[in-house]
Amino acid sequence: MVKISFNLKVVFYRSESGNEPVRGWLKELPRDDKRRIGEDIKTVQLGWPLSLPLIRKIAKNLWEVRTRLEAGIARVLFTVDDDHMILLHGFVKKSQKTPEKELRTALSRLGDFKKGNK
DSSP: OOOOOOOOEEEEOOOTOOHHHHHHHHHHHHHHHHHHHHHHHHHHHHOOOOOOEEEEEEEEEEEEEEEEEEEEEEEEEEETTTTTEEEEEEEESSSSOOOHHHHHHHHHHHHHHTTTTO
């Protein structure tokens, strides 16, 4: 079986007001955490499509990159549009289940993106 992968262009979701929430979240993290998350995003970028343990599908058109950190597990929720990986939301999860608030945020941004608020 031959696995076909292709490179994705990573793009930060931008709100109507021009904010890039995932970029802002990443800037606040310790350098080592940023590096680990960045490496995992790059793995997805260069090897898409991937699956567990790095990637998990959350909903239609919504996946998460899972990165182990000392403070918990970082999640970067994203969608794929043609050859673009759009980073919608990021947070550090300390429990098994993805908090409903975090999921709603990502789904709201996904809806905005699909409406053309890129």
